[in-house]
Amino acid sequence: MIDANVLLVDDEQDFVQTMVKRLKKRNLTINYAHSGQEALDHLADNKGVEVVILDIKMPGMGGEEALQHIKQKHPLVEVIMLTGHATVASGIEGMKLGAFDYLTKPCELDVLLAKVDEAATKKRRHEEKIVEARIREITSRRV
Amino acid sequence: MKQTGVFDNPYYKSLTRNLIPTVIVVSFSPMILVCLVILYHFQASYSEKVNAHLKELVLKHKQDIDTFLAEETSDLEMLAKTFGISRLSDAGFLEKELFVLQNGYRGAFVDLGLINADGQLISYAGPFKLGRADYSDSDWFQQAIHKDIFISDVFLGLRGLPHFIISVKKEFKGRPWLLRATIDFVSFNNLVENIRIGETGFALIINRKNEFQTNPRVNFSLGRAMYDRFLDDTNRDNDGVQIFTHKHRPGKEFIYVSAFLKNGEWLLVYRQNTSDAFSIIRRVQNLAVLILVIGSIGIVTMAVLFSRRIVGFVARADKEKEMMNQQMIETGKLASIGELASGVAHEINNPVAIMVEEAGWIQDLLEDESFARSENLDEFDRALNQIRTQGKRCKEITHKLLSFARKTEAANQKIDIGELIREIVDLAHQRTKYSKVSIETAISNALPCIAASRTELQQILLNLINNAIDAMEAAGGTVKVSCRFVLDHIHIQVSDNGPGIPESNLSRIFDPFFTTKPVGKGTGLGLSICYGIARKMGGTIEVSSDLNQGTTFEVRIPV
Numbered sequence: 001m002i003d004a005n006v007l008l009v010d011d012e013q014d015f016v017q018t019m020v021k022r023l024k025k026r027n028l029t030i031n032y033a034h035s036g037q038e039a040l041d042h043l044a045d046n047k048g049v050e051v052v053i054l055d056i057k058m059p060g061m062g063g064e065e066a067l068q069h070i071k072q073k074h075p076l077v078e079v080i081m082l083t084g085h086a087t088v089a090s091g092i093e094g095m096k097l098g099a100f101d102y103l104t105k106p107c108e109l110d111v112l113l114a115k116v117d118e119a120a121t122k123k124r125r126h127e128e129k130i131v132e133a134r135i136r137e138i139t140s141r142r143v
Numbered sequence: 144m145k146q147t148g149v150f151d152n153p154y155y156k157s158l159t160r161n162l163i164p165t166v167i168v169v170s171f172s173p174m175i176l177v178c179l180v181i182l183y184h185f186q187a188s189y190s191e192k193v194n195a196h197l198k199e200l201v202l203k204h205k206q207d208i209d210t211f212l213a214e215e216t217s218d219l220e221m222l223a224k225t226f227g228i229s230r231l232s233d234a235g236f237l238e239k240e241l242f243v244l245q246n247g248y249r250g251a252f253v254d255l256g257l258i259n260a261d262g263q264l265i266s267y268a269g270p271f272k273l274g275r276a277d278y279s280d281s282d283w284f285q286q287a288i289h290k291d292i293f294i295s296d297v298f299l300g301l302r303g304l305p306h307f308i309i310s311v312k313k314e315f316k317g318r319p320w321l322l323r324a325t326i327d328f329v330s331f332n333n334l335v336e337n338i339r340i341g342e343t344g345f346a347l348i349i350n351r352k353n354e355f356q357t358n359p360r361v362n363f364s365l366g367r368a369m370y371d372r373f374l375d376d377t378n379r380d381n382d383g384v385q386i387f388t389h390k391h392r393p394g395k396e397f398i399y400v401s402a403f404l405k406n407g408e409w410l411l412v413y414r415q416n417t418s419d420a421f422s423i424i425r426r427v428q429n430l431a432v433l434i435l436v437i438g439s440i441g442i443v444t445m446a447v448l449f450s451r452r453i454v455g456f457v458a459r460a461d462k463e464k465e466m467m468n469q470q471m472i473e474t475g476k477l478a479s480i481g482e483l484a485s486g487v488a489h490e491i492n493n494p495v496a497i498m499v500e501e502a503g504w505i506q507d508l509l510e511d512e513s514f515a516r517s518e519n520l521d522e523f524d525r526a527l528n529q530i531r532t533q534g535k536r537c538k539e540i541t542h543k544l545l546s547f548a549r550k551t552e553a554a555n556q557k558i559d560i561g562e563l564i565r566e567i568v569d570l571a572h573q574r575t576k577y578s579k580v581s582i583e584t585a586i587s588n589a590l591p592c593i594a595a596s597r598t599e600l601q602q603i604l605l606n607l608i609n610n611a612i613d614a615m616e617a618a619g620g621t622v623k624v625s626c627r628f629v630l631d632h633i634h635i636q637v638s639d640n641g642p643g644i645p646e647s648n649l650s651r652i653f654d655p656f657f658t659t660k661p662v663g664k665g666t667g668l669g670l671s672i673c674y675g676i677a678r679k680m681g682g683t684i685e686v687s688s689d690l691n692q693g694t695t696f697e698v699r700i701p702v
Contacts, residue, residue, distance in 0.1 A: 012493050018500040025507050084492035106496035106534050
């Protein structure tokens with residue numbers, strides 16, 4: 001279990017509160033937002049976020065739109081879609097837009113944690129590869 | 144639908160009542176019109192023909208009679224001119240000449256006589272003993288003595304028998320003498336009597352004083368008005384023939400044809416009963432009436448049969464329309480319930496998620512050391528697990544609701560329906576392994592492939608088979624799954640010999656949330672989903688059930 005930096009985005013405040021407490025208890029760095037816009041603002045200020053858990057149905061900017069903005073501005077951040085719709089179609093739509101995976105509400109915490117873990121690992125590997133590529137680039141220039 | 148049932152309904156009864164007269168009127172009108180037109184033309188042309196025939200007949204007889212009189216007159220004239228008074232005064236000579244006239248010619252002469260200017264009969268040849276008869280006071284003598292040729296009217300005379308005479312005047316020594324012949328009345332009468340047509344046609348001759356010159360066959364008299372009508376020359380044709388009909392009293396109508404004879408002194412009158420003259424028209428009329436009656440019976444019968452048939456069609460169409468309306472309502476009801484369900488399902492997921500998470504949070508807290516020593520820890524655990532389990536159940540229900548309401552089409556693919564059924568039956572066998580339920584299949588070999596969504600078909604079949612197993616789980620029984628190809632539909636039957644479905648439940652069986660299973664066992668959505676899928680495929684799903692006998696579901700899918 002890695003201590004991932006997670007941003008939970010959901011308009012249901014009660015859900016967010018409980019979830020935050022449960023995830024913190026499992027040593028995750030957890031922040032939250034109640035709308036798509038709030039999430040984008042948070043991401044702009046805090047560069048350390050690795051995984052975003054994003055509810056699809058929210059007032060104002062919805063999950064799908066927020067996902068597009070996130071992927072545009074922070075392509076390395078992994079997003080797990082959380083949907084009350086529970087339809088394969090909305091999940092697939094999210095995957096097409098670049099989401100890491102999708103989960104249906106209510107979901108088992110263990111399943112969610114596993115997904116977060118996978119997503120964070122993927123992100124870190126991704127970053128490592130980029131760093132390696134840059135180092136290779138710099139060293140090759142010196143040679 | 145039974146025909147009798149249809150006609151018990153007041154609406155269809157009145158529809159039939161309105162339709163029958165319409166069909167009768169529409170069929171009758173042209174028939175009657177054609178009959179009337181034909182009859183009218185036939186009557187007109189036939190009347191014309193009869194009138195022409197009668198005119199021709201009277202004209203011919205007029206000419207015959209005139210010729211007869213002219214011949215007799217010229218015979219007598221010849222005799223008078225050829226021989227002198229002295230010869231004619233000899234009764235023996237007259238006898239000889241009478242014999243020649245009677246045998247050589249037509250023989251209408253009865254006698255011959257020579258009369259002097261004083262009206263005394265000088266000589267006579269003939270059957271009567273007239274001696275020296277004196278005619279000086281006779282009407283005919285008064286007229287004849289002043290005319291070269293004279294033909295009298297019919298009179299009785301000295302002999303007391305009807306006869307008429309022809310006389311020729313001859314001058315001798317400045318004094319007039321008359322050679323006179325009597326014409327045989329019978330042969331003359333026969334000339335007229337010969338004119339007979341039909342049963343009532345006869346002819347007669349009258350003179351200017353309205354006296355009969357021939358003996359009419361029937362008791363007959365001409366009134367003054369009638370006689371005057373004959374004298375009216377305005378409506379005579381070029382041949383001098385006049386024709387008219389006269390109604391003496393209702394039912395007694397006669398056709399009269401007349402022509403003048405003997406230089407306008409006599410009138411030949413022909414009379415016939417109109418109904419007799421136009422008997423063919425009446426026969427044709429009777430035939431037409433007979434045809435009309437038979438035609439009418441035919442038309443009325445056809446109208447009744449036709450109307451009943453049409454009303455039968457209308458009733459069937461109405462029934463189908465009503466059924467379609469009901470199906471539309473049913474579909475609409477399901478669609479609106481579906482929309483509602485999808486909204487509810489979505490909204491419920493959030494609170495359920497919170498509940499489950501809260502329970503999870505309590506569980507997290509219970510793992511702390513301070514709670515680990517609590518003696519009720521197991522109970523807490525059990526309660527929290529229960530909350531989580533029930534949360535999952537809620538999720539399953541909402542998932543089913545959403546799949547019921549889902550509008551996205553599952554992709555169609557070519558499916559071997561027999562193979563699909565076998566797969567599903569194999570799956571269902573797992574469930575029946577430990578129960579008293581067995582599954583039999585009867586799948587026809589010649590089944591065409593169908594284009595449908597595999598998952599949807601699986602869903603229908605699994606639902607039906609599972610329901611059948613559920614129904615018989617307690618008492619045991621057999622589920623029969625059969626599949627055959629009828630016309631252009633695949634018929635899949637799933638039947639059980641379980642307890643059956645009460646009739647009151649049958650009409651609601653496809654309604655969403657309708658279930659007879661114990662709480663927690665069924666959502667009441669299975670058959671609704673089956674119904675929705677079958678309709679979407681353009682097929683049908685029907686149920687029939689007998690209590691304690693079993694239930695059969697039949698799904699029909701078009702190929």
